[in-house]
Amino acid sequence: MSTPIVRPVEVTAGDDVLHGDLRLPPHARGLVIFAHGSGSSRFSSRNRQVAEYLGARGFASLLLDLLTPEEERIDERTREYRFDIERLGPRVGAAAEWARQAPDMRALPIGCFGASTGAAAALMAAADHPATIVAVVSRGGRPDLAGAALSRVSAPTLLIVGGDDGEVITLNQEAMQRMHAPVELAIVPGATHLFEEPGTLEQVEQLASEWFGRYLRSPLP
Numbered sequence: 001m002s003t004p005i006v007r008p009v010e011v012t013a014g015d016d017v018l019h020g021d022l023r024l025p026p027h028a029r030g031l032v033i034f035a036h037g038s039g040s041s042r043f044s045s046r047n048r049q050v051a052e053y054l055g056a057r058g059f060a061s062l063l064l065d066l067l068t069p070e071e072e073r074i075d076e077r078t079r080e081y082r083f084d085i086e087r088l089g090p091r092v093g094a095a096a097e098w099a100r101q102a103p104d105m106r107a108l109p110i111g112c113f114g115a116s117t118g119a120a121a122a123l124m125a126a127a128d129h130p131a132t133i134v135a136v137v138s139r140g141g142r143p144d145l146a147g148a149a150l151s152r153v154s155a156p157t158l159l160i161v162g163g164d165d166g167e168v169i170t171l172n173q174e175a176m177q178r179m180h181a182p183v184e185l186a187i188v189p190g191a192t193h194l195f196e197e198p199g200t201l202e203q204v205e206q207l208a209s210e211w212f213g214r215y216l217r218s219p220l221p
Contacts, residue, residue, distance in 0.1 A: 037116025089124025
């Protein structure tokens, strides 16, 4: 098996510079941008596990810090930025446009994988960049936080929720009613919000891989 290229990257979003880790397998079939949840970062062990699973199936991944280092320090004390979807959503969109311009990725279809509050940021980015972001997967997400952007999303969206995460199931069901894009809800039995139970994250991996495999298809030459 060929070894993927793994390198740190910087993404400019307005006046801010965001740090990320890019994993680019040979002959990649698509790129998945990971939008992390509240209080998390590109070093999230769960998202890295999903990224490695997708990488083994030919998908490139960009694990991105949605906050600058200074914002992270402030957020650790105040938690004031982690729910600021108006700040985070455009940054996911900026990462997608950055990838679209990169010589080694410009031909790749782009999807987003959002966890917790990161799902709302991913959906807002998909609403604002419909020609660039063509599929979204949410893990234990809060799509409701995307607000009015939900009705503008056109990218097919998979909402994965733990079967024991009752409140979040309800929030996802309500969000589905506000969406016009193709959307499905997948409930993983026995899983709580963080999918820490044995075998549950593996189900997320498989569901995400199948969804991106269906919708991240390179255009015909």
